[in-house]
Amino acid sequence: MKTSLNEDWKKDRIAAANRGENPMVIGKMKSGFAVIGDTQFLPGYCVLLPYVQVGTLNDLDFKQRSEYLLDMSLIGDVIQEVCNPRKINYSIYGNTDAFLHAHIFPRYEWESEERKLKPVWLYSPNHWTDSKYQYTVEKHLDLKEKLAENLFQIMKDAY
Template identity: 40%
Template sequence: MGDTQHLPGYCLLLYRGEANHLTDLPRSERADFLLDMSLLGEAVQNVCSALDPQFRRANYEVLGNSWPHLHAHVHPRYNWEPPAHRSSPVWSYPDRKDPRHQLDSRHDALRTKLADELRRITAEAGMGPDAALR
């Protein structure tokens, strides 16, 4: 899970090896990374939509402007978001990193549900038991 939870369920996928850009990877590894991102998004969507009827969608981002290591963001989006931000990138929230949104023990149940769902999805996809942790 991401270190800030202003949108509950925000997750970050980190590439385990050394890479700055998606194109630094051989094509088969790119495909694996993008599949992992989609499976993480599926877990976020399943869990967040079950917990909050205001869940709207999952947004996916592969950036790298501020941290030169390959990673992807999966942001749940909700209908309860303020109209000024509902259709904007999450980076437009001025209080996104406010300490009140920090990941902490309040999020343990959500973290457990996301991890369990990710394990279920990766098993269903025919991946090994540790695929969600690769």
């Protein structure tokens, strides 16, 4: 996979993934790309990007929707296997980035009791922006590779 020294790929993550220039791609699935999240304060956080940019899940036909939702759940299975969280949260919003993408968040026993009861979006803003939580090859490549390896295996079994 090509990687760029700059972060131009972030301007259009889907197009960059299709060109092989999105360094966050874990693997190609039936409906799109499994990518590791930019922030890893909850280790294993991933996103599912469709191959073609659409506004919402409802813009896909029934077959595409089924494939997308199955792929989303397969990513959850992979995170469960690799990271052993207590549960997986799935969300599709599109409010900030107005295109279809699904967030797959592991939730852990080590999170504070207050955090366990609330959506991940209520973590403080620094969890989303502080460099100590951001994905880096040095800190997270091993995790990304394990996710990719398990994703490849589960897709062989699922499709």
